[in-house]
Amino acid sequence: MxxxxxxxxxxxxxxxxxxxxxxxSGYEVIGIAASAQEAxxxxxxxxxxxxxxxxxxxxxxxxxxxxxxxxxxxxxxxxLSANSNQKILEExxxxxxxxxxxxxxxxxxxxIMLDIAWYRHAHSLETKNNQEIHVxxxxxxIITENSDNQQKLLKIAEIMQTCVPFDLITSGLRPLNxxxxxxxxxxxxxFDEYQFIGEKELLTITNLKRPALSVILANSHLDINTNIYNxxxxxxxxxxPSLQKTLIDTFNIQSYLVFPVVLSxxxxxxxFFYSRQKNIYTNIHISLLDNLRTGLATLAEKMxxxxxxxxxxxxxxxxxxxxxxxTLNYPEFRxxxxxxxxxxxxxxxxxxxxxxxxxVLILGESGTGKEKLAQAIHLLxxxxxxxxxxVNCAAIPVALIESELFGHEKGAFTGAIEKRKxxxxxxxxxxxxxxxxxxxxxxxQVKILRFLQEKEIQCIGGNSLTxxxxxxxxxxxxxLEKEVAAENFRLDLYYRINVFPITLPSLRERxxxxxxxxxxxxxxxxxxxxxxxxxxxxxMMEEMIAYDWPGNIRExxxxxxxxxxxxxxxxxxxxxxxxxxxxxxxVTTPIKTFEDVKNIQAETERxxxxxxxxxxxxxxxxxxxxxxxxxxxxxxxxxxxxxxxxRREDL
Ligand SMILES: Nc1ncnc2c1ncn2[C@@H]1O[C@H](COP(=O)(O)OP(=O)(O)OP(=O)(O)O)[C@@H](O)[C@H]1O
Numbered sequence: 001m002x003x004x005x006x007x008x009x010x011x012x013x014x015x016x017x018x019x020x021x022x023x024x025s026g027y028e029v030i031g032i033a034a035s036a037q038e039a040x041x042x043x044x045x046x047x048x049x050x051x052x053x054x055x056x057x058x059x060x061x062x063x064x065x066x067x068x069x070x071x072x073x074x075x076x077x078x079x080l081s082a083n084s085n086q087k088i089l090e091e092x093x094x095x096x097x098x099x100x101x102x103x104x105x106x107x108x109x110x111x112i113m114l115d116i117a118w119y120r121h122a123h124s125l126e127t128k129n130n131q132e133i134h135v136x137x138x139x140x141x142i143i144t145e146n147s148d149n150q151q152k153l154l155k156i157a158e159i160m161q162t163c164v165p166f167d168l169i170t171s172g173l174r175p176l177n178x179x180x181x182x183x184x185x186x187x188x189x190x191f192d193e194y195q196f197i198g199e200k201e202l203l204t205i206t207n208l209k210r211p212a213l214s215v216i217l218a219n220s221h222l223d224i225n226t227n228i229y230n231x232x233x234x235x236x237x238x239x240x241p242s243l244q245k246t247l248i249d250t251f252n253i254q255s256y257l258v259f260p261v262v263l264s265x266x267x268x269x270x271x272f273f274y275s276r277q278k279n280i281y282t283n284i285h286i287s288l289l290d291n292l293r294t295g296l297a298t299l300a301e302k303m304x305x306x307x308x309x310x311x312x313x314x315x316x317x318x319x320x321x322x323x324x325x326x327t328l329n330y331p332e333f334r335x336x337x338x339x340x341x342x343x344x345x346x347x348x349x350x351x352x353x354x355x356x357x358x359x360v361l362i363l364g365e366s367g368t369g370k371e372k373l374a375q376a377i378h379l380l381x382x383x384x385x386x387x388x389x390x391v392n393c394a395a396i397p398v399a400l401i402e403s404e405l406f407g408h409e410k411g412a413f414t415g416a417i418e419k420r421k422x423x424x425x426x427x428x429x430x431x432x433x434x435x436x437x438x439x440x441x442x443x444x445q446v447k448i449l450r451f452l453q454e455k456e457i458q459c460i461g462g463n464s465l466t467x468x469x470x471x472x473x474x475x476x477x478x479x480l481e482k483e484v485a486a487e488n489f490r491l492d493l494y495y496r497i498n499v500f501p502i503t504l505p506s507l508r509e510r511x512x513x514x515x516x517x518x519x520x521x522x523x524x525x526x527x528x529x530x531x532x533x534x535x536x537x538x539x540m541m542e543e544m545i546a547y548d549w550p551g552n553i554r555e556x557x558x559x560x561x562x563x564x565x566x567x568x569x570x571x572x573x574x575x576x577x578x579x580x581x582x583x584x585x586x587v588t589t590p591i592k593t594f595e596d597v598k599n600i601q602a603e604t605e606r607x608x609x610x611x612x613x614x615x616x617x618x619x620x621x622x623x624x625x626x627x628x629x630x631x632x633x634x635x636x637x638x639x640x641x642x643x644x645x646x647r648r649e650d651l
Contacts, residue, residue: 002028003118006048008066009080010034010058014103018052018080021107027114036061040069050117051077055092064088067095072287074128076121078113080105094282099495109491116495123358123499131352132291135159139295149303150184150196156299157186157194162352164285166273167341168251170197173304174260174268176243178218185272187251190339191347206250216241223258223270226289228281230255247274257281259289261297269300276341332379336372337520340510346373349502354380359452361437361497362475364504367554370475371435373504377473378431386430389423393444394436401444402460409461416461424457424468431471437497438478438489448472449493472497507549507556514545514556521557522573525564529632532569540575547579551601558601565640566608569631577604606644609637610651618651 005027009015015032022029030046033039035058039051051070053063063079070077078099079092092100098117101110138159142152157169170185181202186194195201203213220243229244247253256274263269271289273281289296333347353360354377362370371390378388396404403413407422423432434440440448451457452472456465474497483489507514518536526533540563549555563573609626613619616626620634620641627634 002026003049003114004028004030004046005114006030006039006042006046006051007032008034008036008039008051008057008063009054010056011054018110021110022114025111035059036063036066039066043069043073043075047073048075050098050114050121051075052114053077053079053097055079055081055088064091064095067092067097068283071095072283076117078117094279096282096284112492113495116492120495120499123356127353127356127358127500128288130356131163132288135163135288136292136295139292139299143295143299143302149306152299152303153184154186154194154196157188158192160273161188161348163288164257164273165275165277165280165345165348167276168197168247168253168272168274170247170272170274171300171303172270174222174270176217176220176222178214181213181217181243188341188344191333191336191344193339206246208246216243216246220244223260224268226260226286227258228255228286229258230279252276254278255280257285257289259286259296261293261300263297263301263304267304269297269304271296271300277345332376336369336376337517338510338513339516340505340513342505342510343513346502346504347376349500350377351380353377353500353502355382357471358500359472359474359497361480361499361501362473362504363480363501364475364477365506365550365552366477367552368504368506369553370477370504371433373502374431374433374435374473374475378433378471381431381471383430383471387427388431388433389427390433390435391423392435394439398441401441402447405444406447406457407459407462409459411461413460422457422459424451424470425459425466427470428468429470431473434472434474436476437474438476438480438483442490445490445493449490449496452493452496507552511545515541517553517556518544518560521560522564525561526567529564529636531564531567531631533573534570535572536563537572537574540573543575543579555601562601562605562608565605565630565632565636567631576608577601602644605640606646609640609644609646613646613651618648 005022007015007018007022007029009018009032012034015034019029019032030048031042033042037059039057042048051066053066053070055063057063057066063081067077067079076098078101079097080101080103081092082103098121099113101113105113139156142155142159147155153169153171157166160166160169166188168185168187170183172183176182181199183198185197187197189195197205199213202208203210206213208216219241241249244256248256251274253274254276255278256272259271259273260268261271273285275281333351336343336347350360350373360374360377362373364370374390375388378384391405393401403416403420403422405422405424407420407425408416410416410419434448437448451468451470454465455469456467458465480489480494480498484491484494507517518541522536523533544556544559551558559575559577559579560573563576566576567573609630612629613626616624616629619625620627620637622628625634627637630637
């Protein structure tokens with residue numbers, strides 16, 4: 001299919017040159033616009049598949065203004081700009097372009113960028129359309145089912161979370177009734193756990209008395225139109241708190257989106273989405289809500305005037321788990337511990353993309369749970385019964401990686417004594433997880449790119465191509481954009497794998513999860529070592545919460561494992577080493593990498609085991625043997641000794 005391109009560029013010579021290049025390469029150029037207004041006129045006449053968009057244009061409006069319109073009409077666009085002003089680039093980034101080329105660019109780069117932009121756009125559109133249909137269907141189900149208002153709102157919260165992220169959702173009629181707070185809402189307290197927020201709960205949480213709340217309600221502004229705020233509610237009277245300001249302060253809100261719907265009697269009903277993340281809401285969310293407007297208005301009407309107007313008289317439910325049998329149940333996430341909003345945001349994205357074949361790029365520091373998340377995405381996908389194959393691209397020697405990934409024929413090279421299937425073929429029908437993709441050599445990057453484009457592989461020594469049906473989830477702890485800039489990573493591969501990026505927060509960005517994670521690991525290890533778990537001493541917990549965790553969750557897991565091994569089974573777990581980077585053993589080299597942290601941990605554990613073995617005269621098993629002194633199974637101690645390379649001569 002010939003793709004139709006609109007060029008929005010105010011320099012005539014550049015635009016004509018572009019037109020020639022595109023037409024020679026098989027694109028149909030449907031027009032050239034020099035200003036935002038001309039671009040709009042073109043868009044009214046004909047819908048292009050892709051728009052090439054200069055940021056600075058003739059007239060007052062820029063390419064960024066056109067970009068917002070293109071996004072809401074789901075038209076792919078690529079910025080072409082010589083502008084390197086950071087503020088403008090940030091603003092352009094917020095419009096979520098499908099590509100960006102900095103002038104001057106080579107013809108080849110332009111054509112590759114167009115190809116990639118189309119691929120990214122088509123994939124995100126497919127995801128978006130499917131998601132919209134799914135959400136629409138679920139809203140209809142909620143409208144028709146026989147549940148009370150509180151349950152309906154809870155279900156809406158759960159559904160909307162997959163497409164409009166929030167930490168608090170509230171809803172109610174406007175104008176506000178100043179005598180009583182009638183809005184109902186849910187505060188997110190876990191991945192699928194919400195706390196109901198009505199008047200009573202709001203008064204308790206804010207510690208306000210009802211008269212004070214009435215003043216606040218009277219001072220609250222009315223949002224007439226759909227709007228996005230970034231911690232700056234407008235129309236505020238100075239020094240008099242409004243409802244928005246109260247919610248912002250109480251729940252640490254950084255941005256929010258207001259979406260009003262009009263009921264059939266002309267009344268206005270507002271949905272509010274509040275987030276603890278800055279600048280999270282965009283026109284994409286508004287356009288999605290616009291498409292769901294009818295359903296959301298009918299639901300609001302049902303909640304206000306429906307048969308079940310009276311809110312359930314049952315005792316108020318504070319923490320409400322998802323109802324059994326709910327379609328949105330995610331047991332795959334149960335072992336992913338933590339409730340921090342940055343983690344929940346990442347899980348939301350994972351749940352959204354899991355169902356599709358889209359490639360996913362998981363970003364995050366070492367040990368933040370990238371592999372765990374990749375596994376959860378696989379288990380949530382229709383591929384869950386097929387294999388999930390992990391490849392650590394950094395751990396396989398360069399000489400072996402091609403055969404490891406794509407397999408080899410018998411005799412393909414010295415040592416290839418028999419035919420061997422590669423990881424891609426092993427993963428057929430399922431998912432391949434390419435961990436540390438940033439470490440791949442340039443040659444392997446080309447091969448992975450070819451697979452992503454053609455879905456075909458060629459094994460070493462083979463002379464035919466084999467089709468394989470594999471979804472790729474990649475992960476890296478490197479900044480791939482920097483690697484691209486340094487020409488270590490191919491731009492075209494970067495765009496292919498960066499279709500759906502998910503960033504996992506570091507542990508120091510989500511300190512509020514440290515306690516829960518520590519208890520989870522402590523219970524796990526104590527049960528593994530057959531020791532009763534009596535808790536964790538307060539000082540250890542305090543130190544762990546204050547620590548920066550360069551090795552993230554893996555390091556935390558190791559620290560707890562070590563404490564569990566060294567615990568006598570009768571008292572609370574105690575920290576057995578300092579968490580300042582200055583371990584109990586002297587550190588001669590500064591800690592720079594995660595490897596350094598792992599080495600220190602292993603060294604500490606090794607020293608300790610050797611000292612207990614010495615105490616037990618070298619005996620592992622039996623009464624007063626080292627295993628008994630450490631209160632762990634002899635087999636566990638033996639495998640630890642093997643792992644830590646502890647030999648007789650060390651004692
Ligand atoms: N949210 C979580 N809840 C419980 N355990 C977790 C969580 N995240 C990670 N883990 C555990 O922490 C360890 C490290 O996680 P994982 O291997 O997935 O991290 P990673 O980011 O892939 O690390 P690397 O970058 O080194 O490959 C694993 O044992 C994993 O099970």
